[in-house]
Amino acid sequence: MKNLLTFKNVNYFYQTKNDEIFALNNVNFDVEENSFVSLVGPSGYGKTTILSLTAGLLTPSSGKITLDGEDKIDIKKIGYMFQKDFLFEWRTVWKNITLGLEIQKPKDKEEKLAMAEELLKKYDLYGFKDQKPRSLSGGMRQRVALIRTLTMEPKLLLLDEPFSALDYQTRLSVCDDVYEIIKSEQKTAILVTHDISEAISMSDKIIILTSRPATVRETLSLNLEGTSPLKKRETPTFASLFDHIWRQLSNEETAKNKT
């Protein structure tokens, strides 16, 4: 399958007044089209830096990032979903969803509006179209945020711990919803998460990062049976995978504490 995103020998330094933080060290990986890739690793700058670089919000200090065959990142090909839903309280659900279209004014706006309406209907939010976000539950708000991102028809979705602000029950069901939406809309996605089981249950590939300066420690290709993240959690290999990643990460934490 074709690679949608490639990181080749990417280095990144954060510059502050008194310091220069070496965040990424020679990072190499690629993301195939229509795949779901997770980035896991110790807390630090690494994971979110990778997302910001992918979105073109940061430029690598050295190395090359290729998105959809081009060296220059076209932000219109990217959809970004954040830890918080960042819905604008003064806009209705519909106005929130169409915010991106309002900003970019694409030529096929009408088609995209029709698609947004379809998505709302499909994911049981159409009834809330004209309501303000404060009347929605946490899970619904994240679904609205996802539809807002999908309406722009991005080629690549960047998910920056989008479930971490939800309670556990909601988290599991929203995870299922988001996974289903992404798969049925045939999108490519990169998920950053602290939650190992979330990564295993959603991904086709997991990239384990080391502590700062982050580099790729291991890349795991998964092929779990099951149609949804919840079902995948029940597969026999789930526990061993969890154990493996857990060990890798604890080694990292020990190494980090030693330095």
Place this chain on the structure above:
Amino acid sequence: MKKQQKTKPNFSKSHQLYVKRLKKDKFVINFFRVFVLVAFLGIWELLTYYKVLDPFFVSSPSRIFAQIGTMAQNGTLLTHSWVTLYETLIGFGIATAVGYVIAVLLWWNEKVRKVFEPYIVVLNSLPKIALGPVIILWVGAGTSAIVLMCVLICIVITIMSMLSAFLAVEEGKILLMKSMHASKLQILFKLVLPSSMPEFVSVLKINVGMSWVGSIMGEYLTSKAGRGYLIVYGGQIFKIDLVMASTMILCILAFGMYYFVSLLEKKYNPGAKS
């Protein structure tokens, strides 16, 4: 029939009691609000009637109402009130609009903001009344001096409050806008300005009070008409009834203006209790 459905859904007895108690509490609060005013005026009247207090120095409600009646008859009630209201509204409008625009410009350019920050802080702590003589020299005695005083008193706080509201917009929301490829102008109009509406309404509320301070200060400095003028004039000729009547009218006017602003608050900041 329709009304009945609305007010009497099938709630439990305890809920009905709860609603009843809420209504009763509200009534008690409103009753005592009026009571405090009536009692205050009543005691004041009695104390001056029985000469415990000298009405020459403290006036009395009956004298104040008589004074207001006289002013209504000879037409000065409306003319003088209008002069002050006019100055206040113009000063309030200019200060709020110009202050808002300056805050937007400072938000737009970080370097300009950093250059002007210390000046704004100094201007904020300066007692604006100190500029009185200079203002009269610059724009001449009269309405423009009063309006300028009003503007100076309101504008700095408008700039400071709005700027901090603009800067308090969540970084993540700005990042979201950037990830949608929004221009800075779009970030301003679609995110920063609408999300700072609640703060804007509270700036309006602050400015209602401040602009009255400004116009009365201005009238103390230089004026030929207006409520502030009458207060100074009444004080000079020892006509406390006039001073008190003008003060009372000011209270009513200021409250009216505050009320209009709090209607806006209900629209833009429904969560806030006014």
